[in-house]
Amino acid sequence: MTFRLILPAVAAAVTAASGPALASYGFYVGKDLSETGGVLIGGTGEEVSSHWLEIVPAQTHGNDATVSVGVTDEASMPGELIDIPQAAETFRYLTMNYSDYQGFPAPLTNGGINQHQVAVRDIWATNRSDLTDMTPNPQRGPQYSDLARLVLERATTAREGVELIGELIAEHGYSTYGGNTHLIADPNEAWVVWEFSGGQGLWAAERLEPDEVRVLYPGYIEDFPLDFEESEDFMGAPNLISFAEEQGWFDPDTTDTFNVFDVYGPQDGRKARTGGYKYMSQADIEDELKEMAPVSEREMMDMVRDPRVADDEAGYGQVASLEKGTDPDMIQIWVAPTGSVTAPFIPWYLGVQDVPPEYGMHRYLTKGAASSFLNPDYQLQESTDFAGRTFKQVLYYTCSDPDTYLDPVVSYLEGFEEDSFEDQEWVEISAQTLIDNDQRAAAQTMLTHYSTGRAMEALDLGETIKDALGVHIELSGAFRDPETAQINDPGGETPNCLASANPDKPADQQ
Structure with a gap:
């Protein structure tokens, strides 16, 4: 097969920028653009960690059962663990667990798929440094892995998963390494949820269209209606817009649209879809997937396998087609055990x-x-x-x-x-x-x-x-024998199979 290489010149600069580590991809193809007529998702997790497959059975829990959530004082943004009530019943789900990321307590997960065919992908997303700076120390509340696991355990639809995240943040807070997104899908629809640091309970969610393609690296949301609470296609924290007004980050008198990325995203000049990350931009990959339509599971596997995406950082790969009427035992997900x-x-x-x-x-x-x-x-x-x-x-x-x-x-x-x-x-x-x-x-x-x-x-x-x-x-x-005494990477580019690319060169010099 032939891999097409799109190498943004700014990739090296963005990778070297300060902030949380870049980790995990998510791909969404709406059911109108998929070969099977089902929602098609794919992705990979990026963690320096052991990864292993686990199928967690459905379980019942007593009235006083709790679950530990949050981060410890060893996290990059310190916090403390808290116990929150466990659901009376939790659903069967399949996931790839892993043992460490940014000091967060193991086992961790980027998501998976549950018996109601609710699929979750966790994808990194930085927010503006002002929010990071105002994050309480210690911070408390569920973190990205907790949210992914709780959605798998409790949600029967993607919409329920979004609502659950909002309820958990409102009730218990949110612990973070600097902002995060989740892609949540079922056979009918999919959502992107963006959770922000800062301790203000801020989050936003956008419903993806059935004729839409979305590539998340990082996750992003752009145009958002000011009256989002009246819409079936958007959800968010009650103070999502008012807080930005209070901080002077948004003036409703100048526009009738709230751009979530422009307001709450990194304020360093990069754009939501074309900022340049690793060897691709979201816009380029989105365009490729649209050109493939109707997209098959085989083609989604090829995209997740693309060496612009999968290298030594990729802990696994996942692809699933979510189709209506599937028996819970027949729900299928394709999983690669590492990159x-x-x-x-x-x-x-x-x-x-x-x-x-x-x-x-x-x-x-x-x-x-x-x-x-x-x-x-x-x-x-x-x-x-x-x-x-x-x-x-x-x-x-x-x-x-x-x-x-x-x-x-x-x-x-x-x-x-x-x-x-x-x-x-x-x-x-x-x-x-x-x-x-x-x-x-x-x-x-x-x-x-x-x-x-x-x-x-x-x-x-x-x-x-x-x-x-x-x-x-x-x-x-x-x-050949090693030429240096340091076996661990000091912070450069990890091993990759981009045969015709030099990560240290700008794209126009490749």
């Missing part, structure tokens, strides 16, 4: 009952692993191969010479995925037939056997690719 540029998407169903230990928690990149010994409770799981580590090795081999290795590696991954696509008809017809005949447990067993089987076949493929690349590099004399 999908060199890792295959594996089809997981929500009816799967067990995750192979190779895809569960391991010590590789887990916070504290370098300063503590293994908990004996994990000795058997740790004895297994770890998919995240295997495909990281494939990434490093491939990115050492992407001109030579990237296309062959991607072709193997795509071949694996095409086999999975071809399986979908018989798998889904068989499982749905069992469900329709009151044999749900048998359907769950079948889905578990299929998805875990494909996961293990994916790991076998990764080992084969890794070994083949290692042998080729060794025999060709391309292996």
Whole structure:
């Protein structure tokens, strides 16, 4: 496959700018522009952390049950944990957990998908420094991961998820590293929710249109009606506009539209869609996706795999098509166990009952692993191969010479995925037939056997690719020893497979 490279000249400058780390992408294609007629979403998380797949069962909780939310005094913007009431019932959901980000307590999540087909993606979004400066110390309230998890646990629609975030912030506050967004979708609609730092309870939400494409890196909202409380397409904190007026950031006498990005976004001259981040702008990718319409799951995978998006920072990749009438056990999400540029998407169903230990928690990149010994409770799981580590090795081999290795590696991954696509008809017809005949447990067993089987076949493929690349590099004399004593990146560009791009050069010099 061919990757088109769009490299904004300002990418390096923005990346080097002060503020919170740049992390996580989100892609939305409305149901009018998707091949299946369902809402199509994709994304990747970017954290220096171990990542593992987890399917959390539906649970019931006592009247006095609570859940801990917030951040500790070790966070980049210090806070303290608080307990808030837990819901009486929480829903089944699938997620990729991870072990550390900005000092936030583990396990963390960027979202996933639940039994009501509510999908959540967490995406970074900086706000103006004035808000960051006025954030209380310590701050209290749920943070980005808490909000994503609570929506998965409690929301039956995307709109409910947005309303839940607003209620949680109003009642308990909000803890942040400097602002954040969530993409929340279901088969009918999708929303972008932007939560702001500052301790003022500020948030805004925009409903995305069915004929719209939205790329979030960072997340953004622009034009917002002054009478948003009268609209079905917008939601926000009651003081969203009045607070900006009080601060002198917005004058309603000069315009009848409130631009959320211009008012509450970073005040450094960058624009919402074209500021330049890494090797792409949101506008460029949005235009590409529109040109593809009707967009397929295959094409969304290609976008999430695009080396402008997936590099060493990508902890995983996800793609899901949200379609009306899907049985809860048949809800599917494609997940790559680490950066999908060199890792295959594996089809997981929500009816799967067990995750192979190779895809569960391991010590590789887990916070504290370098300063503590293994908990004996994990000795058997740790004895297994770890998919995240295997495909990281494939990434490093491939990115050492992407001109030579990237296309062959991607072709193997795509071949694996095409086999999975071809399986979908018989798998889904068989499982749905069992469900329709009151044999749900048998359907769950079948889905578990299929998805875990494909996961293990994916790991076998990764080992084969890794070994083949290692042998080729060794025999060709391309292996080299490190030239420095520092194994950890001091803050430059992470390994990437952009064969024709130099991150240190402006775009017009590529």
